[in-house]
Amino acid sequence: MITCAILTISDKGASGERKDLTGFAVKQALPMKDYIVEYYKIIPDEIDLIEKELIYLCDEAKVNLILTNGGTGFSKRDVTPEATDRVITKKVPGITEAMRAKSLVITPKAMLSRATSGIRNNTLIINLPGSPKGAVENLEAIIPALKHGIEILIGNAFECAT
Numbered sequence: 001m002i003t004c005a006i007l008t009i010s011d012k013g014a015s016g017e018r019k020d021l022t023g024f025a026v027k028q029a030l031p032m033k034d035y036i037v038e039y040y041k042i043i044p045d046e047i048d049l050i051e052k053e054l055i056y057l058c059d060e061a062k063v064n065l066i067l068t069n070g071g072t073g074f075s076k077r078d079v080t081p082e083a084t085d086r087v088i089t090k091k092v093p094g095i096t097e098a099m100r101a102k103s104l105v106i107t108p109k110a111m112l113s114r115a116t117s118g119i120r121n122n123t124l125i126i127n128l129p130g131s132p133k134g135a136v137e138n139l140e141a142i143i144p145a146l147k148h149g150i151e152i153l154i155g156n157a158f159e160c161a162t
Helices: 021-029 047-060 080-087 093-106 108-112 132-154
Strands: 002-009 035-043 065-069 117-120 123-128
Touching: 002 021, 002 047, 002 132, 021 035, 021 065, 021 132, 035 047, 047 065, 047 080, 047 117, 047 123, 065 132, 080 117, 080 123, 093 108, 093 117, 093 123, 093 132, 123 132
Parallel strands: 002 035, 002 065, 065 123
Antiparallel strands: 117 123
């Protein structure tokens, strides 16, 4: 099983002003036979807090996959990609490219996403949009390859030579 954390980045969600529908939608979209959500939290759009939470999940909780949602847009408070960039040691641009490509078929606004993806230790971090619909559409675009990539990352699969 691939261990997973869902981290919702939302000022209103963290203060209790808004129910987190996106974190729930992301959890529902994960194939239960392959993924187990071991951690879920809502935190505000504070770069240092996001960074601290990502480091904890990678270095101490040691989950295999972190799916963030929210904080990837143009608002001054949207800092999830910057916090992610601070903690990753390897970028994985193909994941975010695939998500944007799939979303662009649905809406031209997809090009406005600043989401990023990357690796820290044995953890893959992926930024998803803050809306339930957008987050699920993005996740569905990458699910077919995600398990294989994570298995290679954690050493449970053989890489094919090309």
